[in-house]
Amino acid sequence: MPHSLPAKLSTALASIMLLASPFTSSASNDIEQRVDELLAKMTLAEKAGQMNQYNGFWEVTGPAPAEGDAKNKYEHIRTGMVGSVLNITGTKDVRATQKLAVEGSRLGIPLIFALDVIHGHQTVFPIPLAEAASWDLNAIEKSARIGAIEASARGINWTFAPMVDISRDARWGRVMEGAGEDTFLGQKVAVARVRGFQGDDLTDIDTIAATAKHFAGYGFGEAGREYNRVDVGTNTLYNMILPPFKASVDAGVASVMNAFNTLNGIPATGDVFLQRGILKGAWDFNGLVVSDWGSGKEMMQHGFAKDLKHAAQLGVTAGSDVDMESYMYVKHLEALVNEGKVDIALVDDAVRRILRLKFKLGLFDDPYKYINEEREATLLGHADHMAAALDVAKRSIVLLKNQGNLLPLSKTSGKIAVIGDFADDKNSPLGSWRFGSIDNSAVSLLEGLAKYRDDIEFAQGVKVVTGEESFVQEITVNQTDATGIDEAVALAKKSDVVVMLLGEHGFQSGEGRSRTDLGLPGLQQEMLEAVYAVNPNIVLLIASGRPLALPWAAEHIPSIAATWQLGSQSGNAISEVLFGDYNPSGKLPVSFPYNVGQMPLYYNRMNTGRPIDKDSNVFWSHYSDSPSEALFPFGHGLSYTQFDYSKLSINADDPAKVDVSVTVKNVGKRAGEEVVQLYMHDKVASVARPIKELKGFEKIELEPGATKTVNFTLDSSKLGFFDREGNWIVEPGEFDILVGSNSREGLTGQFTLSMK
Ligand code: NOJ
Numbered sequence: 177m178p179h180s181l182p183a184k185l186s187t188a189l190a191s192i193m194l195l196a197s198p199f200t201s202s203a204s205n206d207i208e209q210r211v212d213e214l215l216a217k218m219t220l221a222e223k224a225g226q227m228n229q230y231n232g233f234w235e236v237t238g239p240a241p242a243e244g245d246a247k248n249k250y251e252h253i254r255t256g257m258v259g260s261v262l263n264i265t266g267t268k269d270v271r272a273t274q275k276l277a278v279e280g281s282r283l284g285i286p287l288i289f290a291l292d293v294i295h296g297h298q299t300v301f302p303i304p305l306a307e308a309a310s311w312d313l314n315a316i317e318k319s320a321r322i323g324a325i326e327a328s329a330r331g332i333n334w335t336f337a338p339m340v341d342i343s344r345d346a347r348w349g350r351v352m353e354g355a356g357e358d359t360f361l362g363q364k365v366a367v368a369r370v371r372g373f374q375g376d377d378l379t380d381i382d383t384i385a386a387t388a389k390h391f392a393g394y395g396f397g398e399a400g401r402e403y404n405r406v407d408v409g410t411n412t413l414y415n416m417i418l419p420p421f422k423a424s425v426d427a428g429v430a431s432v433m434n435a436f437n438t439l440n441g442i443p444a445t446g447d448v449f450l451q452r453g454i455l456k457g458a459w460d461f462n463g464l465v466v467s468d469w470g471s472g473k474e475m476m477q478h479g480f481a482k483d484l485k486h487a488a489q490l491g492v493t494a495g496s497d498v499d500m501e502s503y504m505y506v507k508h509l510e511a512l513v514n515e516g517k518v519d520i521a522l523v524d525d526a527v528r529r530i531l532r533l534k535f536k537l538g539l540f541d542d543p544y545k546y547i548n549e550e551r552e553a554t555l556l557g558h559a560d561h562m563a564a565a566l567d568v569a570k571r572s573i574v575l576l577k578n579q580g581n582l583l584p585l586s587k588t589s590g591k592i593a594v595i596g597d598f599a600d601d602k603n604s605p606l607g608s609w610r611f612g613s614i615d616n617s618a619v620s621l622l623e624g625l626a627k628y629r630d631d632i633e634f635a636q637g638v639k640v641v642t643g644e645e646s647f648v649q650e651i652t653v654n655q656t657d658a659t660g661i662d663e664a665v666a667l668a669k670k671s672d673v674v675v676m677l678l679g680e681h682g683f684q685s686g687e688g689r690s691r692t693d694l695g696l697p698g699l700q701q702e703m704l705e706a707v708y709a710v711n712p713n714i715v716l717l718i719a720s721g722r723p724l725a726l727p728w729a730a731e732h733i734p735s736i737a738a739t740w741q742l743g744s745q746s747g748n749a750i751s752e753v754l755f756g757d758y759n760p761s762g763k764l765p766v767s768f769p770y771n772v773g774q775m776p777l778y779y780n781r782m783n784t785g786r787p788i789d790k791d792s793n794v795f796w797s798h799y800s801d802s803p804s805e806a807l808f809p810f811g812h813g814l815s816y817t818q819f820d821y822s823k824l825s826i827n828a829d830d831p832a833k834v835d836v837s838v839t840v841k842n843v844g845k846r847a848g849e850e851v852v853q854l855y856m857h858d859k860v861a862s863v864a865r866p867i868k869e870l871k872g873f874e875k876i877e878l879e880p881g882a883t884k885t886v887n888f889t890l891d892s893s894k895l896g897f898f899d900r901e902g903n904w905i906v907e908p909g910e911f912d913i914l915v916g917s918n919s920r921e922g923l924t925g926q927f928t929l930s931m932k
Pocket of ligand 1: 262292336389468469687
């Protein structure tokens, strides 16, 4: 029992547990045996209860269901009809709710408490896309670790993260929640996050169960429209979409969430092929599958289930173990089994998975173990956590352009103006998905800059968002009121350098935030051009949760940096980069386009049969009115120093692997970090391969003048691909290599893979 519980209550609870749950006194520590013992005691209704997950009573992260009134939910928890809950946080409420289940229900099975811990908790880290731009796996793991420490201090033991969906369409709002467009980077980031959340041991009170989501294909919604259908072939499914899930499973992720979308006509929640065939079959996943919010009942809207009972049948048959907010199992599972429509073995399998996780979390040994008021009082927003958030935030900033070395700014001379509605905003930098955060708690850009200089002048310029800033309601953008532009222009005129923070509000990306325009929202472009007309010395900072299309800015503005939504320490992180106390090291995890018409855009595209303009006529794969490539490519990011690449060496003598090495030298005047990237192209294969694919990267740090040799090994796990049946194959033949500082530039080489 936790020491924070009064002794009398501890004793009372202990005896309740002993009486109600003889399994806790089982001599055996073996989880499987304990699961089986408990399962044998459960009625069918209690089994269905374990598969039922309710939303808490205040936070809402989906459409509020009519049936979801608090009174029913309390009663259901008390009678063992609920196995887990989401959106109940804080030791007080978690304890009260857990008490209902443990003391009220016949078997006293504890609840699991889930929450979307996406990028930190009270200490808010950069949005996941931004963190991916750091390409710093240790920093990313630490971010998830701290998210787990803080959330667990509020009684949470399960997060619905990481989102490992690959996303190649910037119109989709949830690009912000993933690791970007690349599968290799996506796998590495997924593993780092799973490790961070789960630590070494799930029974530790500061670790929480992770969820790889959304299985599968959710990031490929047609036209980037939220919840839209996904139609992809096996090539994309096996080679692009599934690997980050597989990597998560291999890293021991406790759960997988299925998805709202249909995949090739089948709602993911009812997809036998995905959940039973691949996840629980081929991959032998023994964790649990949770539905997305109401995705069970949405099978009716999809035109796949005829009613809620049918949805329940389809869900359990397909292997969707926990029903979040559809009420379908708790209402219909008993009847379905009794009528012979659902095999009890399927129900038992689902319940086993749920109980297994509860045992792994240690909840049966102490259902109140995560409820610790002392941790709650001391850990949230801890100074060490803030320091880590600042560290990741700096690493996440991507310097896209720096003509004439306008950056870094001088700490002492020159008049600096700051312009932009977001510059004094303490809320937007917290980004989307930020439960546990305190509104308006981020360090604003102005506050960060003030630590360096006290003579900076500020003009807000045009308002970007009018009305409510809300996670659940649409954001309204100011399209008409140009007030503020004159003031901004006047300030720019009398300044030497103008720092402009423009872009999207944190709630313009995230779930339900698909957009068809990737330019600067509202009147910001107009303001940018007006300011440029009087003072072209502009440092443009882009706030966004997705790639924006800024071709005019890329052509005219001398210095541009992607500053995303960077969380609690946003203003401090940006200021350190602007004044050169941190040398930027981020690289784009997504391609930045010229225009929205290029979507979906990604570097690892196919060659097509007509890739180049040989005859200068129109019959080749291109756009007539736009470049076909990215404006800023995947992997791109500058530093205040320069790196020289030399001595690319490739050794393919060993048929089992290819060794590649390259020498990188810091030829500039400052210490800096570089992400050395290796791309590979399998020139001829039985299934045509992309023109290049990331297969390795290493982030290195070099003092001025210093040199480092970076080694990569391409073994069979990197040299092959999935064929149309989902088999991994490695084929002999010729390969191209590119090793460099982004997906476009570097040293090139070739090798021939000869098989034994
Ligand atoms: C819907 C989202 O798609 C999912 O990612 C999230 O975990 C749930 N809502 C719960 O908030």
